[in-house]
Amino acid sequence: NAGVTQTPKFRVLKTGQSMTLLCAQDMNHEYMYWYRQDPGMGLRLIHYSVGEGTTAKGEVPDGYNVSRLKKQNFLLGLESAAPSQTSVYFCASSDPGQGKETQYFGPGTRLLVL
């Protein structure tokens, strides 16, 4: 039982490049979330999903897209990376319907956009 895993762990992009961050969970959770963490700002919700095939915007969705084609995976895409997207990205999952409101977090992905 690996919990929540994130791929890659670290990436350097040039401005304008695109990339996809992968989040996978093996706990059969319904809800999944993408956050970014910046110094002094805590975690801010980018997008979230309450089930397979559904996604919704969080606090800071601009410049990002997501997809939840399979229940266990939640992908975060950057179509045209900007230096302002340099951050640490965390994925989390939970399953409130089963009384499991606790969010389980992945180890994070460090992204540097030059």
Next chain:
Amino acid sequence: AQSVTQPDIHITVSEGASLELRCNYSYGATPYLFWYVQSPGQGLQLLLKYFSGDTLVQGIKGFEAEFKRSQSSFNLRKPSVHWSDAAEYFCAVAPYNFNKFYFGSGTKLNVKP
């Protein structure tokens, strides 16, 4: 609008001393409140949560928190801090359906030997 404020950016305490980390929230409905801890280079781990009932909740690692509705606060406490408690602590609030979580900016705890 929902928000969480952690007024202390950094706190330093001596090992064995007591600890209190402050958290104030702004939320229109009944809040569900959480405290998470993040060690360097790691993801977040849940310490404790409050949904309803007894306003004093116990968590892991000897932490506890008290919900005070009149003060819109959910402060985290520990009677005796250990060096291994050095980390960053985040308070969070969520609505009843847990589709969004709002985090505070965090408090970094340093523990002096």
